Amino acid sequence: MSSLPTLEINDLFAGYGETEILKSINISVEPAQTVAIIGPNGAGKSTVIKSVLGLVNVRGGKINLNGQDIIGIAPDEAIRQGISYVPQTHNVFPNLSVLENLEMGAWTRKTGIKERIDEMFTLFPDLQVKKSKIAGSLSGGQRQMVAMAKALMVDSKIMLLDEPTAGLSPKYQSEIFQTIKKINGSGIPILLVEQNAKQALEIADKGFVLVDGANKVQGTGKELLEDSNVARMFLGSKD
Amino acid sequence: MWQTFGFEFVNFYFIPGLVVGCIYALGAIGITLTFGILRFANFAHGEVMMIGAYFTWTVMTLVKNGLGFPIHPLVAAVPAIALAISLFIFVDRYFYKPFRSAPTIRVVMASFGMMLVIRSFVQSVWGPNQLTFVPGIARPNETVKSFTNSFDMMILMPNKHFWIIAGTFVIMLALSWLLTKTKIGKGMRAVSDSPELAKVSGIDVEIIIRATWIVGGFCAVAAGVFLVMDLQMLETTMGFRMLLPMFAAAILGGIGRPFGAVVGGLVIGLAEELSVYPWLGNGPLLSPGYKTGVAFAIMIVMLVLRPSGLFKGRLF
Ligand SMILES: Nc1ncnc2c1ncn2[C@@H]1O[C@H](COP(=O)(O)OP(=O)(O)O)[C@@H](O)[C@H]1O
Ligand SMILES: [Mg+2]
Numbered sequence: 001m002s003s004l005p006t007l008e009i010n011d012l013f014a015g016y017g018e019t020e021i022l023k024s025i026n027i028s029v030e031p032a033q034t035v036a037i038i039g040p041n042g043a044g045k046s047t048v049i050k051s052v053l054g055l056v057n058v059r060g061g062k063i064n065l066n067g068q069d070i071i072g073i074a075p076d077e078a079i080r081q082g083i084s085y086v087p088q089t090h091n092v093f094p095n096l097s098v099l100e101n102l103e104m105g106a107w108t109r110k111t112g113i114k115e116r117i118d119e120m121f122t123l124f125p126d127l128q129v130k131k132s133k134i135a136g137s138l139s140g141g142q143r144q145m146v147a148m149a150k151a152l153m154v155d156s157k158i159m160l161l162d163e164p165t166a167g168l169s170p171k172y173q174s175e176i177f178q179t180i181k182k183i184n185g186s187g188i189p190i191l192l193v194e195q196n197a198k199q200a201l202e203i204a205d206k207g208f209v210l211v212d213g214a215n216k217v218q219g220t221g222k223e224l225l226e227d228s229n230v231a232r233m234f235l236g237s238k239d
Numbered sequence: 240m241w242q243t244f245g246f247e248f249v250n251f252y253f254i255p256g257l258v259v260g261c262i263y264a265l266g267a268i269g270i271t272l273t274f275g276i277l278r279f280a281n282f283a284h285g286e287v288m289m290i291g292a293y294f295t296w297t298v299m300t301l302v303k304n305g306l307g308f309p310i311h312p313l314v315a316a317v318p319a320i321a322l323a324i325s326l327f328i329f330v331d332r333y334f335y336k337p338f339r340s341a342p343t344i345r346v347v348m349a350s351f352g353m354m355l356v357i358r359s360f361v362q363s364v365w366g367p368n369q370l371t372f373v374p375g376i377a378r379p380n381e382t383v384k385s386f387t388n389s390f391d392m393m394i395l396m397p398n399k400h401f402w403i404i405a406g407t408f409v410i411m412l413a414l415s416w417l418l419t420k421t422k423i424g425k426g427m428r429a430v431s432d433s434p435e436l437a438k439v440s441g442i443d444v445e446i447i448i449r450a451t452w453i454v455g456g457f458c459a460v461a462a463g464v465f466l467v468m469d470l471q472m473l474e475t476t477m478g479f480r481m482l483l484p485m486f487a488a489a490i491l492g493g494i495g496r497p498f499g500a501v502v503g504g505l506v507i508g509l510a511e512e513l514s515v516y517p518w519l520g521n522g523p524l525l526s527p528g529y530k531t532g533v534a535f536a537i538m539i540v541m542l543v544l545r546p547s548g549l550f551k552g553r554l555f
Contacts, residue, residue, distance in 0.1 A: 053439060079441030087439065093432040096425065103422070104429045108441035150440065 004067045005030050006158050006189045007052065012061035014051045020059070021047045023213045027191075029158060029206075034180065034190040036200040036221065038234055039210035045193040046088055048210070049160045052191075053078045053085055066157065080108045082157035084188070086164060091147035094136030098127050101135050101146050105153030113153075120149040123182065141172030148179065158189045165196050177203055197234035201225045209234075241392050250395045252516045253509070258400050258469055260508025261407035265462035266481055267488035267500035268414065269455025275431035275495025275553060276451045277335070279346045284459060284485065285478030286357035287323060291460025292467040292477070293365055294319035296372060312373070313402060316464045324456040331452055354479070361475050369474045372467045373399075403465040410461055411501060414454070418497060423450050431495040431553075483531060484511070487538035493552025502549065507534045 005028040012025040021044045029035045037045050050056045052063055054073040063071050065081060079085070093101050102120060106113045121128035124145045130138060135146050144164055151159065161180065165173040177199050184190050184203075194200035201207050204221035209230060217230060224230050266288055273281040298315035302308070334353060338346040377397035387394040418424040423446070430437040430447045437444055466481070467473050488507045492499025511530040515523040525533070547554055 055439070075438045076441045076443060079439065085439050087436065090433055090436055093429045093436060095432050096429060100425050100429075103425060104437070104440050104442060107422075107426065107443070154441065 003031055005064075006033075006066060007191060008062065008064040009048065009052070010062040010064075012048070012051060012063065013059040014047060014056050014061075015059065016047075016056060021056075021213050022051065024215075025061070025210070025213070026215055027208050029189050029191050032184070032187055032189055033205040034184045034192060034203055036197075036204035036207040037191065037193045037210060038195075038197040038200060038207060038224075038230075039216070040233075041195075043210040044213040045210055046162050047213075049085070049162050049191070049193060052160060053083065076108070079154055082155050084151035084154055084156040084159040086144075086147045086151045086159070086161045088162035088166065088193075092135040092143050092150065094134070096135060097132050098135055098138070098146050099131040101150045102153055105150035109154060116153055120152060123152075123179065124149050139172075141168050141175065144168065144172070144176060145179070148176075148183075152183070152188075156188045158191065159183060160191045162193045163195055164192070165194065165199075173199065197230070198225070246393060248516065249392075252512050254394070254396060254400060256509035256512030257505070258403050258465075258508070259512060260505035261403055262462050262466050262469070262504075263481070263484050263488045263508045264501040264504025265407060265410065265458045265465065266485040267492065267504045268458040268497050270485050271489040271492065271494055271497055271500040271552070272427070272431070272451050272455045274489065276427060276434075277346075277448060278434070279343050279350065280486070282347065282351045282482065283353040283357060284350075284455070285480070285482040286354050286361075287327060287456055287459040287478070288463030288466065288481060289473075289475060289478030290326075290357055290361055290463075291316070291319055291323040291456075292372075292463035292473055293361055294322050295460075295464050296370060296467070296473055297365075312464055312468050313406065316460065319464070320457055320460045323460045324453050327452045327456045328449060331448065358475050358479070365473075365475070367475060369472050371472055373471050377471070399468045399471075403468060406461065406465065410458060414458070414497060417454065423447070427451060427454070480531075483538075484508075484534040487534040487541075490538050491541050491548055493548025493550040495553045496548065496550040499548055499550035499552060507537060510534075510537060 007029040009025055009027040012022050013020065015021040025048055027035070027037065027048065037048060039045055047056055051058050053075050055075060058071050062069065070078065070081065093104060096104065102117050103113070106116065109116070126142060127145055127149060130142065135143060138146065148164065165176050168176065173196060180190060180192065181203050192200055192204065201221040201224050207219060207221050207224040208215060209217040209224065217224065217227060219227065266284065269287070270281060270284050273279065273284070295312055295315045298318055299310055299312060302310050302315065330353060335346055335349060338349055377399050379395035380398050380401060383394055383396050418428060426442050426447050427450055429442060430444055434444065463478065466477060484507050488503035489500050491506060492501070492503030511533045514525045514530065514533045515527050518524045541548065
C-alpha cells in the first residue's frame with residue numbers, strides 16, 4: 001500500500017472573477033517532502049497556493065489534503081485543518097507585538113499554545129529577544145521569521161510559503177532556506193513558491209515549473225537544476 | 240494667581256472641556272473600531288448614543304413610576320446598554336452583513352439610512368420634543384469644593400461631572416485591558432491591522448465583528464448617557480450633532496486606533512471649550528457659535544498635514 005500524498009492538486013482550473021488563470025495544474029506533495037514551484041512573474045504560482053486556501057474561485061479539478069477533498073473550504077477552516085500559510089506580502093500584523101502575532105497564529109488552537117510558542121522561539125532564536133517588539137518595527141528578514149513562526153502555530157500538516165525570501169538580503173535568504181530545511185526536517189511537508197529558483201531547487205525534493213498558468217516542466221530538484229531550459233530561463237545561466 | 244486666572248480657567252473652561260472631551264472620546268472609540276475592523280464610516284453611530292440615552296431615560300422613568308424611588312443614570316444605563324447592543328447586533332446581522340463584501344460606499348450609505356431609521360423610530364416612540372433627563376440645577380460637590388478650597392484652589396465640580404470623568408476613566412482602563420490582554424481584544428487589533436491576514440490566520444472574523452459592535456456600542460451608549468447627564472435633557476438630534484466632532488476625534492487619533500480616538504476626543508473637547516476662553520483681551524477668542532467649527536478645522540488640518548492621524552492609523 002502506497003501512502004497518500006499530503007497535498008494533491010489535479011487538473012486544477014481557477015481564477016479571479018471571470019478571468020481564468022490556472023489551466024490544468026498538477027502538483028503533488030508527498031509526506032515529508034519539500035516541493036518547489038518556480039516560474040516567471042504572473043505565472044500563477046501564488047494563485048495555486050491561494051486555491052488550496054479557498055481564496056480564489058476554483059472552476060474544476062481536485063485538491064486533496066491527506067486524501068480529503070478541500071475544494072471550496074473557507075480560509076479559516078483550511079487553517080484549522082493544519083495548513084500553515086505564509087502569504088507573499090502583508091504576512092504579519094504590523095501593530096501587534098511578535099508574541100501577539102504568534103498568539104494570533106494560534107487562534108484555532110485549543111491547547112499547548114505556550115509550548116508551541118517556546119518551540120518557535122527555539123526554531124527562531126532571534127524572535128525570543130524581540131518578542132515584545134511591534135512586528136512592523138522589525139527588519140524584513142525578521143518579519144519573515146515572525147510570519148513563518150505565526151503560520152506554524154497550528155498543528156501543521158503542510159506549510160505553504162509564497163516567496164519567503166523576496167526582497168531579503170543574501171544573508172537572510174540563506175537563513176530562511178536553512179530554517180525551511182529545519183522545519184521540513186521535523187517532518188512537516190513544504191510547498192515553496194520561489195523566485196530564487198537555484199536555492200529553492202537545491203533544498204527541494206521535487207520542483208514544478210509553471211508558465212502561463214500551466215505545468216511546463218517537472219522533476220526532482222536535481223534534475224531541474226541540470227535542465228538546460230530551466231537553467232536558461234531561471235538560473236541566470238548564459239548558454 | 241488662582242483667583243485672577245486659574246479659578247475661572249479651570250472651572251469654567253478646562254473641566255467642561257474635559258467633560259465634553261470624555262464624551263467625544265467614548266463616541267470616537269466606536270467610530271474608529273468600526274472604521275478599522277468593518278472598514279466603513281458608520282453614520283448611525285451618533286444614533287446609537289442617542290437611543291441608548293433614551294433607553295436609559297425610559298428605565299429611570301419606569302423604575303421611578305413603578306417602584307417609587309429614583310435610580311442613578313449609570314444604574315439605568317446597564318439594561319439600556321444591553322438592549323442597545325442586542326439591537327445593533329441584530330442590525331448588523333440583517334442589515335450590514337449582506338454588504339460585507341460589497342464596495343464600502345454601499346454600507347456607508349446603508350448606515351446613513353440606518354441613522355434616519357433610528358431617529359425616526361425614536362421620534363415616533365418618544366416624540367420629537369426635548370425631554371428632561373434630570374431636573375434642577377447641578378450644584379457643585381461640597382466635598383470637592385471645601386477640600387480644594389482648603390488649599391486655595393477651589394474647584395466647583397457638580398457630581399455629574401465627577402461621574403462622567405471617573406466613568407470614562409474606568410471604561411478606558413477596561414478597554415485597554417480588553418485590547419491588550421484578552422484573545423478577543425488582540426483579535427480585534429489584528430483584524431483592524433489586516434483583515435485578509437486575519438482570515439488566513441484562522442481568526443473568526445464574524446466573532447470579532449460582533450465584539451466590535453459590543454465594545455463600540457457600550458462606549459457609545461456610555462457617551463450618550465454622559466451627554467444627557469451633562470445637558471440634563473434629551474433630544475433626538477443630539478447624536479447627529481456629536482457625529483462631526485467624534486469623526487474629527489477618530490481621524491485626529493488615527494483610524495483604527497482606539498487610544499488615539501481617546502486622545503483625539505480629549506483634544507477636540509478641550510480645544511472647543513478653550514477656543515472661547517478670553518486668551519486675547521476680554522471677550523472670548525472665538526464666538527461660542529464656532530465651537531463645532533473648531534472640531535471641523537482640526538479635522539481638515541489633520542487630513543491635510545497628517546492624514547494617518549497622530550498615532551499612525553489606517554489610510555483609505
Ligand atoms: N486578485 C486578483 N484579481 C485578478 N487577477 C489577479 C489577482 N491576483 C493575481 N491576478 C492575476 O493572476 C495572474 C497570476 O498571478 P499570481 O498567481 O500572483 O502570479 P505569480 O505568483 O506566479 O507571480 C497574473 O496575471 C495576475 O495579474
Ligand atoms: Mg506570487
